[in-house]
Structures are given as structure tokens and as C-alpha cells.
Amino acid sequence: MDIPFFKNLSLAKGLALFKPKAASVLGIDLGTSSFKIVQLRRDKEQGVLETYGELASGPYGGAEIGKSVKLVDQKIVEMIGDLLKETNATSKSAVVSIPLRNSFVTKISLPLMSETELAEAITYEARRYIPVPSNEVIIDWMLLPQSIASSDREDEGFAKERRFMDVLLVAIHRELVEKYQSIFKTADLNVLAFEIEVFSQVRSVLGREVAPVLIVDIGAQSTRLTVVDYGIVRLSHNLDRGSQDLTQALSRSLNIDFERAEKLKRETGLSGRPEHKEIVGVIQPLLDYIFSEAERVSTDYHQRNNRAIKRVILAGGGANLKGIVDFSINKFGIESSTANPFSRVTYPAFLEPVLKDLGPTFSNSLGLALRALQD
Numbered sequence: 001m002d003i004p005f006f007k008n009l010s011l012a013k014g015l016a017l018f019k020p021k022a023a024s025v026l027g028i029d030l031g032t033s034s035f036k037i038v039q040l041r042r043d044k045e046q047g048v049l050e051t052y053g054e055l056a057s058g059p060y061g062g063a064e065i066g067k068s069v070k071l072v073d074q075k076i077v078e079m080i081g082d083l084l085k086e087t088n089a090t091s092k093s094a095v096v097s098i099p100l101r102n103s104f105v106t107k108i109s110l111p112l113m114s115e116t117e118l119a120e121a122i123t124y125e126a127r128r129y130i131p132v133p134s135n136e137v138i139i140d141w142m143l144l145p146q147s148i149a150s151s152d153r154e155d156e157g158f159a160k161e162r163r164f165m166d167v168l169l170v171a172i173h174r175e176l177v178e179k180y181q182s183i184f185k186t187a188d189l190n191v192l193a194f195e196i197e198v199f200s201q202v203r204s205v206l207g208r209e210v211a212p213v214l215i216v217d218i219g220a221q222s223t224r225l226t227v228v229d230y231g232i233v234r235l236s237h238n239l240d241r242g243s244q245d246l247t248q249a250l251s252r253s254l255n256i257d258f259e260r261a262e263k264l265k266r267e268t269g270l271s272g273r274p275e276h277k278e279i280v281g282v283i284q285p286l287l288d289y290i291f292s293e294a295e296r297v298s299t300d301y302h303q304r305n306n307r308a309i310k311r312v313i314l315a316g317g318g319a320n321l322k323g324i325v326d327f328s329i330n331k332f333g334i335e336s337s338t339a340n341p342f343s344r345v346t347y348p349a350f351l352e353p354v355l356k357d358l359g360p361t362f363s364n365s366l367g368l369a370l371r372a373l374q375d
Contacts, residue, residue, distance in 0.1 A: 024050055024091040026189070027368030028080070029197065030099075032068035033057055033220035033244065033317070035079055036365040039089045040345060042373045049347040049355075052362060053087035055079060066262045068221040068244055073183055080187045094189050095368040096180060097197040100224055104130055104137070104171040105196065105236055107144070109164050118143070122167065130171045137171040144168055144232060168233065170196060192372055198226050198236050200367030201315060203374075204341035206231060211310040212301065215339075216294050216328070217363075218318025220244040223290050225297045229307060239293055243318035246283050253282045269322025287324070291331045298332070315339040319360035341366040 024041040036054045040047040060079050061069030071079065083089075106129055110121055122141050127134060144166040177194055184191045206213060210230050217224040219242045226236040243265075250261035268279045270287075298309045312328050312335070319338045328336035341363045342355040 024093075025192070025369050025372040026089060026091050026094040027097075027200070027365040027370070027372075028094050028189075029097045029362075029365040029368065030076070031057070031219060031364075032070075033066060034361075035083050036362055037083050037087055037089060038362055038365040038369045039087070039091055040366075040369040040373055043346070047345040047370055047373050049342065049345045051087045051089050052358075052365075053083055053089075054358075054361065055083040055086065064258045064262070066220065066244065066247060067258065068242075073179070073186075076183050077186045080183075080189070084187075092188065092190055093192050093372070094184065095193045095195060095200075095372045096184065096191055097200060097364050097368055098172055098176065098180075098194050100196060100198050100236055101222065101238055102173055102176050103196045104169075105198070105233070106169050107234065108167050108169055110167060112163060112165055118165070118167075122169065126169060126171065129169060132171075132173075136174055138174050138177060139169070139171045141170065142168045142232075145230065172196065195368060195371060197364045198224065198233055200365075200371060201339075201363045202226070202228055202231075202233060202367070203370055204344055204363050204367030205313055205315060205339040209311075212305075212307050213311045213313060214294065214298050214309045214332075215313045215315055216290075216319075217316040218243055218290065218314070218321075219316045220318075223293075223316070223318070225294050227297065227301050227309070229301075229305070234305075235297070235301065237293075237297055239290060241286060241290055243316070243321070246286055246318075246321075249282050249286060250279065254278075265321070270324065270327055271322065283321075287327060291328065295331060310334060312336040313339050315360045315363045317361050320357065339363045344370060 024039050027038045029036040034054050034056050038052045039050040041050055056065040057069050057071060057079065058065045058067045060075045061071050063069050108125055108129060113121060126139050130137060180194065181191060201215065201217065205215065206228060208231065212227060212229040215226040215228065221242045221244055223239040223242055224236060227234045247258060247262045247265050250265055251258050254261065264279055265283065268276045270280055270283065302308045312332050314324060314328060314336065325336050325338060338360045340356060340359045342359055347355060
């Protein structure tokens with residue numbers, strides 16, 4: 001089992017760019033409101049985009065486009081098949097995302113010890129930190145570089161002499177992995193690896209930055225707040241609020257159906273026009289809550305580590321809301337931008353405007369495909 005570290009909306013949309021000329025790989029992101037897929041091939045040291053696409057989950061679960069649904073396995077298989085067909089994807093090899101909500105990620109500190117001793121210690125420490133029996137999860141870990149570990153304790157005099165080691169510990173429910181294995185086998189796909197979504201996203205949206213960055217990933221059902229420092233995930237926190245909540249609030253407030261509310265949200269966003277005041281008045285308080293939590297995470301990280309967040313990256317489908325970048329800048333007072341994962345790969349120049357707009361939505365799936373090419 002490979003679970004590595006860094007190691008207007010239509011029902012279906014996608015584009016096959018050209019026929020593959022070499023071995024290709026799929027990155028598949030099974031979101032709660034849509035499935036996303038990216039197919040890449042390697043050309044020397046560069047990833048080349050072959051096809052991509054997104055399929056809304058709602059209609060497969062008897063709900064509207066944009067709504068989060070929980071699908072039975074048979075429907076997931078059907079949806080994967082439809083998405084592969086719509087995008088003309090040809091690869092049978094895939095890297096698949098594991099949702100953070102089904103995972104456990106934490107940092108632990110241990111005394112200096114040998115690699116053999118560390119492996120034994122991790123097994124013991126995992127029982128203390130992971131709130132489920134060890135036989136029900138798959139555990140992996142990563143030793144954090146000394147520069148990161150030392151930065152946490154500079155005020156304690158540990159910077160000159162390292163007396164400890166910090167380890168990033170993760171666990172994934174074994175039952176979920178086995179379920180996914182069965183689903184993809186039925187869909188006639190070979191899963192090369194499973195990866196927790198936060199790590200694939202970091203791979204696709206960040207370069208070689210060493211300064212702390214906050215990624216605000218606004219999904220349909222929830223928002224994930226992730227701090228990345230020295231290029232490594234330091235913490236990730238989930239909020240039970242997402243872009244679907246904005247649509248539902250509009251639906252209730254304006255007494256309109258979900259479909260109409262979704263369309264209004266996408267067309268209006270955080271518009272400053274007087275005629276949109278009522279719509280913005282419904283959306284903004286929910287965004288205030290999400291970004292206030294993001295500010296709290298940012299401030300807490302600064303206080304604990306003496307390293308301030310220097311940049312905010314907005315990802316997920318909610319990052320496409322009009323005016324949200326300016327909203328973030330006003331909240332944080334620092335540089336904010338939407339994720340642009342397609343900048344990591346090669347594609348026809350005429351697709352530049354389209355892929356820039358779609359980037360926040362495909363940050364996980366593209367990062368998954370990149371993971372396979374980098375192995």
C-alpha cells in the first residue's frame with residue numbers, strides 16, 4: 001500500500017487535447033459535489049496535459065448540480081466510467097485522493113534516536129495520538145527537516161543543539177482504502193497510490209517557497225485550512241462550512257430553489273453594484289466566518305512558531321467566487337491569489353485563460369497526477 005507524502009456549470013465538462021504518445025497517468029479527485037480528473041504524460045522532465053474534466057455528483061444522487069451527495073459504490077463506479085468517457089481519457093493507471101476528513105494528520109515530538117528506534121517509537125506513539133485501534137488504520141510518517149523543527153523552539157535555546165526530532169504522523173482508515181480499491185478495480189483502473197488530498201494540493205500549487213503559506217481550500221461541503229512552511233504541511237484544519245452553504249443561504253433568504261441560488265451566486269459573487277446588495281449581504285457573513293477561522297489559524301501558527309504567514313492561496317470550487325481575492329486581501333492584509341496548478345505542466349497556449357479559471361478546482365487532481373510522474 002502506497003500512501004506517500006511529498007512524497008455556468010454543466011453536468012459534465014472536459015476536453016481531450018490530443019492522443020497520448022507515451023505512458024500516461026490519471027489523477028482522480030473524488031469530491032463530495034463533483035469528481036475531477038487530469039491525465040498527464042511525461043515528456044523528458046516535464047508533465048504534459050492530455051485531458052481533464054469534471055462531472056457533477058448531484059444528479060447521480062438525485063440532487064441538484066453543486067450539492068454534496070453521498071453515493072453508493074455502484075454509482076461511484078458509474079460516474080468514474082462516465083467521466084473517463086467524457087474526457088476521452090485513455091490511461092488505466094491512477095493516483096487517487098483520500099479526503100482529509102477520513103484521515104488523521106498530526107505532528108509529534110520525540111527524543112533523538114536512531115532510525116530503527118524511531119520506527120519502533122512511531123508504532124507506540126501512534127496508539128496515543130490516533131483515536132482508533134491500530135489495526136483499523138494504515139499509518140505513515142515523515143521526519144521533519146531540522147530547520148523546521150528548530151524554528152519551533154528557538155526561544156527555548158534548542159536552535160544550536162537539536163535534542164529532539166519532529167515527526168509528521170498520518171493515518172488513513174483501512175476500510176476506506178479497501179473500499180476504494182474495490183471501486184477502482186470494478187472501474188477497470190489500476191491504482192498506483194492513494195494520497196491524502198492536502199499533500200497532492202501542496203505539490204500542485206506551491207513552488208520552492210520556504211516562507212509560511214496558508215491555503216484556503218473552499219469545497220462544497222467544507223473548507224480546509226492548511227499551513228505550509230518550508231514547503232511541508234505543518235497543520236491542516238477542516239471547517240464544516242463550504243460554498244454549498246452560501247447557495248443554501250441564498251435559497252432560504254430569497255425563497256428560490258437551489259439551482260437558481262447557485263446561478264445567482266456564480267453570476268454575482270461579491271459584486272459592489274447596488275442592485276446586488278441583498279445577495280452580497282447573504283453571502284458575506286458566511287465568508288466572514290470562514291476567513292475569521294482562517295485568520296485564527298494564521299495567528300495561532302505565528303504565535304506558536306514565530307513565523308508569520310506571508311501569502312494566502314485560494315483553492316477549491318469556492319475560490320472561483322467573484323471578488324474573493326480582494327476579500328481575502330482585505331481580511332489578511334497580505335498577498336492573496338487563486339491556485340494555478342496548471343502552471344506546473346505544458347499545454348496548448350490557447351487554453352491559458354480557461355485553465356487559469358479552472359485551476360482552483362483541479363489543484364488536487366493535478367497534484368495527484370504529478371505525484372506519479374515524479375516517482
